[in-house]
Amino acid sequence: DAKTTQPPSMDCAEGRAANLPCNHSTISGNEYVYWYRQIHSQGPQYIIHGLKNNETNEMASLIITEDRKSSTLILPHATLRDTAVYYCIVRVSNTDKLIFGTGTRLQVFP
Amino acid sequence: GAVVSQHPSWVICKSGTSVKIECRSLDFQATTMFWYRQFPKQSLMLMATSNEGSKATYEQGVEKDKFLINHASLTLSTLTVTSAHPEDSSFYICSAVGDSNQPQHFGDGTRLSIL
Numbered sequence: 001d002a003k004t005t006q007p008p009s010m011d012c013a014e015g016r017a018a019n020l021p022c023n024h025s026t027i028s029g030n031e032y033v034y035w036y037r038q039i040h041s042q043g044p045q046y047i048i049h050g051l052k053n054n055e056t057n058e059m060a061s062l063i064i065t066e067d068r069k070s071s072t073l074i075l076p077h078a079t080l081r082d083t084a085v086y087y088c089i090v091r092v093s094n095t096d097k098l099i100f101g102t103g104t105r106l107q108v109f110p
Numbered sequence: 111g112a113v114v115s116q117h118p119s120w121v122i123c124k125s126g127t128s129v130k131i132e133c134r135s136l137d138f139q140a141t142t143m144f145w146y147r148q149f150p151k152q153s154l155m156l157m158a159t160s161n162e163g164s165k166a167t168y169e170q171g172v173e174k175d176k177f178l179i180n181h182a183s184l185t186l187s188t189l190t191v192t193s194a195h196p197e198d199s200s201f202y203i204c205s206a207v208g209d210s211n212q213p214q215h216f217g218d219g220t221r222l223s224i225l
Contacts, residue, residue, distance in 0.1 A: 034213060043116070043203050043216035044154070087153070096142050096207045098214060100154040 004088045009105040012082075018075040020104050022088030025069040032091045033064060034098060035073045037084040037106075044087065044100075047073065078108045113137055114206050116217030124225055125196060131189045131220045133204030139184040140206035144214065145177070148201040160187045194224045 005023040012018040024033060032051050036044040048055055048062045050071070055062045061074040075082055087103040113136040121129055133143055142161050146154040158179055160166040166179035176198075178190040187206075191198055201221050205214040 032211070036216075038154075041201075041219070041221075043114075043205075043218045046112075046213040046215060049213055095159075096214065097144070097156065097159060098205075099156060100146075102153050 004090055004101050006086075006088055006101065006104045008102065009107070011107050011109060012075075012078045014080060014108055014110050015077055018078040018082065018106060018108070020073040020075075020086050020088075020106065021070065022072070023070045024088070024090050027068050027090050028093055029068075031093050033062070033071050034089045034091055035060070035062065036087045036089065036098075037082075038087065038103075039084045047086075049091075078106075080108050080110065082106065083108045112208075112213075112215040114204065114215045114217040116204055116220055118220060119218065120221040120223070122223045122225065123194065126193055129191045129194055129222060131191075131202055131204070131222075133187045133189070133206065133217055135185045135206040135208075135215075138206075138208045140187075140208060141184070142207050143181055143187040144205045144207075145179060145187075145189050146203045146205070148203060148219075154203060191222065194222070196224045198222065199224045 034049040035047040038044045048060050050062045064071045085103040085105050089098045115134045117132045145157045148154045157172045158166045158168045160179050160181040162181050162184050168174045181187040201219050203219040205216040207214045
């Protein structure tokens, strides 16, 4: 199973873009990268996922490097409600399983 | 869309009792449901994968006789913690997925406290 590496914590000023990096150097060609976030005492919330191309939705953008060994989640205008633990996960090949790592604790400050 | 409901939200019970947690996909049919456990300040740990109409697949180290999973329909899976003890106290979270390559959607979790 491809493992991911994320910084344990990051800070971001409200209104600024939050760029959360993730390394997944052992990813296989058909494995998707998923991003979820978890606000305290709630279930994880799906943000975005991608395979090769960059993706954008109403919540965030996902930038995947050409070699697919790393990616960046971008929250374009962070708000206080974006304070959460963000998980970058490589979905296990040929299954729907997600193996959560330790994630990045993002703190958005006023 | 893609709402997963989990019930109850929290439960407190005496040691030795069994506790059932329900996970429902409200607006889609879930071919697969997953059960996770999360201890304080730790990440989610996958316990088992549940497919409708078949036996659940448990992750290594998870006791199948302790954590009974039933996935009787495409919208409902249940987790029963049998003869619960204080060390089973945790945050239990389910998720559901419809078509393959679609994201898992999570319930809001059940906080279980065993006295």
